[in-house]
Amino acid sequence: MRSIFCIVAFFLGGPLFISSYARPAQERQEHEHGTSHHPAPHANQGRIPPAPQHHSGGQEFRRDEERRDNGEVDHTPHVNHDHWYGHDAPNDGRYRIAHPVERGRFEHFGPSYRYNVVRIDRDAHRFWLNGGFFFQIAPWDWDFAASWCWDCGDNFVVYDDPDHPGWYLVYNAETGTYVHAQYMGG
Numbered sequence: 001m002r003s004i005f006c007i008v009a010f011f012l013g014g015p016l017f018i019s020s021y022a023r024p025a026q027e028r029q030e031h032e033h034g035t036s037h038h039p040a041p042h043a044n045q046g047r048i049p050p051a052p053q054h055h056s057g058g059q060e061f062r063r064d065e066e067r068r069d070n071g072e073v074d075h076t077p078h079v080n081h082d083h084w085y086g087h088d089a090p091n092d093g094r095y096r097i098a099h100p101v102e103r104g105r106f107e108h109f110g111p112s113y114r115y116n117v118v119r120i121d122r123d124a125h126r127f128w129l130n131g132g133f134f135f136q137i138a139p140w141d142w143d144f145a146a147s148w149c150w151d152c153g154d155n156f157v158v159y160d161d162p163d164h165p166g167w168y169l170v171y172n173a174e175t176g177t178y179v180h181a182q183y184m185g186g
Contacts, residue, residue, distance in 0.1 A: 039155065043176025044079045048111045052084040052169065054162035061089040076144060078177045088180075090163040094140060095180070100166025106133060106183040109158040109168065120150040126184065129156070133186035135170065141179035148172055 040046055055061060066074040066085045077086035088095070108131070119128040125142050127150060128134040135158075137145055148154060154174045161167040161180065171178040 039153070041155070041173035043173060045081065047082065048114070048157055048173060049079045049082045049084070049171065051110055051159050052087065052162055055087070055090050061091075063088065076177055077141070077179065078175075079171065080176065084178075087163065092164070094138070095161075095164035095167055097166040097182075103183060103185045106135075106158060106168060106186070108133075109160050111157060111159075114155045114157055114173070116153060116155060117150045122146070122150075129158075131186065134184045135168065135181040136184050137170070138167075138180040138182070141181075144177055145170075145172075145179045148175065148177075 041048055064083075064085050064087065066078070066080060066083075068074060075086065077084075079085070115129040115131075117127045118130050119134075121127070125137040125139065125145075126134055127137070154172055157171045157173060158181075159169040159171060159178075161169050164180065166182060167180050168183060169178045170181045
């Protein structure tokens with residue numbers, strides 16, 4: 001009788017044990033490749049925005065800031081209704097890099113890639129994405145990112161900055177804000 005019970009328990013419990021063992025490995029593999037399931041974004045009317053457009057670098061450039069219905073102006077770099085607000089001028093000297101791809105190019109960018117931050121070094125303004133890629137946030141943008149919930153599962157999208165060679169725009173899908181960051185390697 002005992003042997004029958006063991007056989008039945010093996011055939012009934014074995015698949016449950018195996019499936020519970022395989023699921024985390026599958027989720028880990030999806031997470032490492034940036035394809036894990038992310039919650040729906042809260043910002044930008046619940047959509048991940050398309051890539052920002054390139055601005056011509058003339059003297060007539062004016063930083064695009066959103067005017068609210070109540071007359072206030074939102075000066076933060078953010079996306080609303082798929083429009084990128086608060087982007088700096090293409091000829092802004094802070095973004096000049098002597099060797100823009102010295103550490104390589106980050107190839108997995110754009111609205112089809114969503115990431116979680118797996119590590120943050122707030123003092124150095126650096127963060128690591130799943131897959132081992134890490135970035136350093138521009139010092140002048142850190143105040144916009146300091147309050148982000150870096151370690152609570154917010155999801156991020158990295159965009160190639162069309163106006164500043166060697167820079168990327170890191171978009172927080174929960175807050176709708178973005179910051180400039182340099183790719184440091186992976």
